[in-house]
Amino acid sequence: MNLNLTKPIVFFDLETTGTNIATDKIIEISILKVFPNGNKESKTWLVNPEMEIPQESIDVHGITNEKVLTEPTFKELAPKINEMIATADLAGFNSNRFDIPLLAEELMRVGIDFNMKNRKAIDVQVIFHKKEQRTLGAGYKFYCGKELEGAHGAEADTNATYEILLAQLDKYEDLENSVTALSDYSTHGVRADFAGFILMNDDNQEIFSFGKYKGRAVEAVFKENSGYHNWIQNADFPLYTKKVFREIKERMSTKKKSMSEADKLQALQQKFNLR
Numbered sequence: 001m002n003l004n005l006t007k008p009i010v011f012f013d014l015e016t017t018g019t020n021i022a023t024d025k026i027i028e029i030s031i032l033k034v035f036p037n038g039n040k041e042s043k044t045w046l047v048n049p050e051m052e053i054p055q056e057s058i059d060v061h062g063i064t065n066e067k068v069l070t071e072p073t074f075k076e077l078a079p080k081i082n083e084m085i086a087t088a089d090l091a092g093f094n095s096n097r098f099d100i101p102l103l104a105e106e107l108m109r110v111g112i113d114f115n116m117k118n119r120k121a122i123d124v125q126v127i128f129h130k131k132e133q134r135t136l137g138a139g140y141k142f143y144c145g146k147e148l149e150g151a152h153g154a155e156a157d158t159n160a161t162y163e164i165l166l167a168q169l170d171k172y173e174d175l176e177n178s179v180t181a182l183s184d185y186s187t188h189g190v191r192a193d194f195a196g197f198i199l200m201n202d203d204n205q206e207i208f209s210f211g212k213y214k215g216r217a218v219e220a221v222f223k224e225n226s227g228y229h230n231w232i233q234n235a236d237f238p239l240y241t242k243k244v245f246r247e248i249k250e251r252m253s254t255k256k257k258s259m260s261e262a263d264k265l266q267a268l269q270q271k272f273n274l275r
Contacts, residue, residue, distance in 0.1 A: 005036040025049035030154035091122040101194030120183035143167035
């Protein structure tokens with residue numbers, strides 16, 4: 001079965017220095033770009049993270065500090081990566097919770113703005129867990145009937161993820177073969193940011209998922225405690241999360257200005273009506 005696409009979709013996987021989205025760095029990225037006509041384009045890069053790779057991370061993926069010492073930095077690779085993923089939907093294995101947030105963070109660190117507007121995201125792990133409750137290696141064997149050679153290598157994991165999604169579409173008749181449907185199915189909940197610090201409630205309002213204001217609307221909190229936004233911007237939150245908070249604050253300012261202009265107009269109308 002082929003994916004039913006209306007625009008390109010990028011399958012990608014990251015190997016990193018660790019799992020902290022705000023502070024850890026990419027050391028390997030593999031991209032598989034699939035086009036609506038079935039053509040594919042792939043590229044894998046090792047990346048110099050400009051920081052020490054902890055031994056516990058090396059034990060997982062086998063990429064040592066010496067191996068990436070002479071490789072390009074993410075800043076050097078970012079324009080190529082951004083060009084390759086531009087206008088494409090995104091897919092991966094645990095990508096909604098980790099790979100997309102960390103890639104966004106890396107791009108924003110080097111001055112490239114990133115957002116998910118007009119994009120869909122398919123997390124193959126979520127589909128897998130909802131259907132079978134397995135790991136990537138077990139999933140590859142279950143769906144594709146093959147052992148995953150080179151597990152925890154970005155390129156092997158990326159291609160395995162793509163093959164698993166195709167096999168899932170073959171296996172489950174209730175999975176609709178469209179990026180929108182697969183994106184909806186593979187999303188745990190509605191988040192306003194990647195890391196899940198800002199959620200959406202039933203009224204489509206942004207709410208905090210952490211701290212003393214957990215469960216409260218962001219706009220209401222910012223009106224009540226104007227300094228809380230400044231604290232967030234100076235704290236150790238991911239850059240994309242800070243960006244979303246800034247956008248909410250700017251939206252509030254715009255609404256306030258619009259209301260002020262409306263009040264002035266109403267006052268003028270009342271003034272002339274009294275004459």
